[in-house]
Amino acid sequence: MADHIVIIGGGPGGYEAAHVAAQLGAEVTVVDTDGVGGSAVLTDCVPSKTLIATAELMADMTTAQELGVNFHDHEGDAATAIAVDLGRVNARVKQLAADQSADIAARLDRDGVRVVTGRGRLGPDLTVEVGDETLRADAIIVATGAAPRTLPSAQPDGERILTWEQVYDLTEVPEKLIVVGSGVTGAEFASAYLSLGIDVTLVSSRDRVLPGEDADASAVLEDVLTRRGMNVLGQSRMQSVTRDGDTVTVTLTDGRRVSGSHCILALGSVPNTADLGLEAAGVATDEGGFITVDRVSRTSARGIYAAGDCTGVLMLASVAAMQGRIAMWHFLGDAVAPLDLKKVSSNVFTAPEIATVGWSQKAVDAGEIDAQAVMLPLAGNARAKMQGVRDGFVKLFCRPGTGIVVGGVVVGPRASELIHPVSIAVAESLTADQLAQAFTVYPSMSGSIAEAARRLHRV
């Protein structure tokens, strides 16, 4: 008889595991509260990147004049401003997210996966309880994701004080937006709304934006954002956010106050692991409530796996999906390689974008790995000049003896696409010479990746 796999949570951690399990002949049930796709599709990645698509178009338009394009109004006068219709943008965002969720539901259906709508909870002896139903399983995957963190002193009201899940209800452009938090989510929203022509203040508790990213990359980003008019408040820790009528006030711990019309809270995430019956089932969590897993997604309880944001391993949709697949390859006896975080490529969708893979500059500087680095500004790239791109760089790290590429950073437009050759080099242990010798198109931004690799050639 086929194994029965029950998956709690229909985000990328859950639905990708479901596809693998179905492919390997298991009977699969996914339990989900909000609609398959999870937060990734309904409130986080897909909506934010759809909003950012509009922001990118607006940002590109600012270079139009330099490239020789003028805008005129219907009477032929020079147009001095372009404006975004946020209501239409957000309607498109919601429609696209709903369509994507429906696509995923259709694919699960095609694979014969049963989807049960409801809140799942672990029961005794490898069971999952959903309402009145008890699902018996041979293996369970917990993939319940995470939710925006809020503070008692900074409570969202869904109108002017917003979590990132609530911004798509805005129908009018905020007059003055304050984004609290300068991690990836805060930086992406601040950058996007700035590109949409909105007055943005970014409140950062650290001395630079994106404290977790490559320092050279965040310096470029901060420089671009301030040049484009963003008010970046460094070393400014939020104490509270309050609303009085149409005014929102962010009070900082040093007593300063910043006022605006709207505020987005980007204070990180908390795992959706409360009331899941984890403790009774023997599933260990850490002090933050994240489920402890090994590199093949096993929890401390036999037969129970966990994947995605609820494990806090690396909160990315791509990692959630891989953890889910690995769990099923492992349980169902297929070939499996343990999760290797040094091969994960990731991207910050700001303007410019910041893409990274492998070992970081911080690790190299701390002596965790011996590596040579080269950094090449994009400004010297012929294609960049043609496109009016001045900001950004390519950075590569390789091992001094073998020349094997162990990491890289790309900062620039569409860095998310440009990182892929570096990612392949890291995954396949290619040398800088091998990366350099592959043809690139002339002129192209990717030419800078090959050029950086050439500079790592040792005689």
Ligand SMILES: Cc1cc2nc3c(=O)[nH]c(=O)nc-3n(C[C@H](O)[C@H](O)[C@H](O)COP(=O)(O)OP(=O)(O)OC[C@H]3O[C@@H](n4cnc5c(N)ncnc54)[C@H](O)[C@@H]3O)c2cc1C
């Ligand atoms: C604003 C933002 C933008 C992001 N952009 C990107 C990006 O561009 N690229 C990227 O790789 N990552 C991105 N991420 C991260 C990405 O969204 C997460 O890593 C990803 O959603 C994790 O997937 P998951 O399957 O673990 O959880 P989720 O996508 O959160 O799905 C979990 C699902 O489980 C459901 N659930 C919870 N509890 C239960 C229960 N008890 N019973 C049944 N169902 C339950 C939830 O309702 C949800 O539907 C972004 C995150 C944010 C906040």
